[in-house]
Amino acid sequence: xxxxxxxxxxxxxxxxxxxxxxxxxxxxxxxxxxxxxxxxxxxxxxxxxxxxxxxxxxxxxxxxxxxxxxxxxxxxxxxxxxxxxxxxxxxxxxxxxxxxxxxxxxxxxxxxxxxxxxxxxxxxxxxxxxxxxxxxxxxxxxxxxxxxxxxxxxxxxxxxxxxxxxxxxxxxxxxxxxxxxxxxxxxxxxxxxxxxxxxxxxxxxxxxxxxxxxxxxxxxxxxxxxxxxxxxxxxxxxxxxxxxxxxxxxxx
Numbered sequence: 001x002x003x004x005x006x007x008x009x010x011x012x013x014x015x016x017x018x019x020x021x022x023x024x025x026x027x028x029x030x031x032x033x034x035x036x037x038x039x040x041x042x043x044x045x046x047x048x049x050x051x052x053x054x055x056x057x058x059x060x061x062x063x064x065x066x067x068x069x070x071x072x073x074x075x076x077x078x079x080x081x082x083x084x085x086x087x088x089x090x091x092x093x094x095x096x097x098x099x100x101x102x103x104x105x106x107x108x109x110x111x112x113x114x115x116x117x118x119x120x121x122x123x124x125x126x127x128x129x130x131x132x133x134x135x136x137x138x139x140x141x142x143x144x145x146x147x148x149x150x151x152x153x154x155x156x157x158x159x160x161x162x163x164x165x166x167x168x169x170x171x172x173x174x175x176x177x178x179x180x181x182x183x184x185x186x187x188x189x190x191x192x193x194x195x196x197x198x199x200x201x202x203x204x205x206x207x208x209x210x211x212x213x214x215x216x217x218x219x220x221x222x223x224x225x226x227x228x229x230x231x232x233x234x235x236x237x238x239x240x241x242x243x244x245x246x247x248x249x250x251x252x
Contacts, residue, residue, distance in 0.1 A: 174205035
């Protein structure tokens with residue numbers, strides 16, 4: 001009987017362990033689904049519930065990144081600002097700098113990005129972000145310098161080429177921008193950022209026939225002409241560069 005009771009007790013302990021593990025797996029699976037479906041409202045609720053149960057720098061950083069992804073940089077900045085300055089990760093500073101940039105706090109974003117860069121000189125994500133910030137400050141040589149460094153350190157090649165093409169457009173090097181963007185467009189015709197920048201570069205270079213040839217499968221001649229005329233006279237106030245994306249700490 002004693003041996004039987006011990007055996008039952010061990011079995012219950014084993015089952016209890018399985019339940020705990022299963023609960024963790026369920027939460028992890030739910031998080032991955034919400035991330036993959038980009039369900040930011042539910043993901044924000046999910047991380048808030050996690051933080052209520054257990055305060056965690058990693059979870060708070062994830063919450064801030066989700067706020068940023070959802071288009072709420074103010075909440076992202078507020079969330080990330082409560083982290084201990086001395087123990088923060090590089091990715092948390094990237095979230096802060098991106099949020100500051102989205103809020104128009106360009107100088108603050110630059111200071112935050114440079115702070116990270118002083119401790120991690122070969123970080124391609126930081127270099128790409130610095131390129132974006134300098135482009136926002138209209139310091140094109142510095143922007144190009146950091147985009148080139150990010151490319152050297154193996155940042156996403158398509159994103160860097162798009163960002164370099166944006167600088168080409170700003171500098172009036174439309175043919176160079178067309179060449180960069182056309183290669184990207186041929187690889188992925190559904191990328192709205194590449195398509196919009198390519199259309200602008202073609203319009204600014206006066207390439208209506210070229211624009212019709214490239215876009216005719218997707219748009220009518222009238223639609224292309226209308227876009228061409230609108231973009232031809234566009235003042236270059238703000239062009240789209242690809243922001244830094246902080247890698248998720250979740251394992252696949």
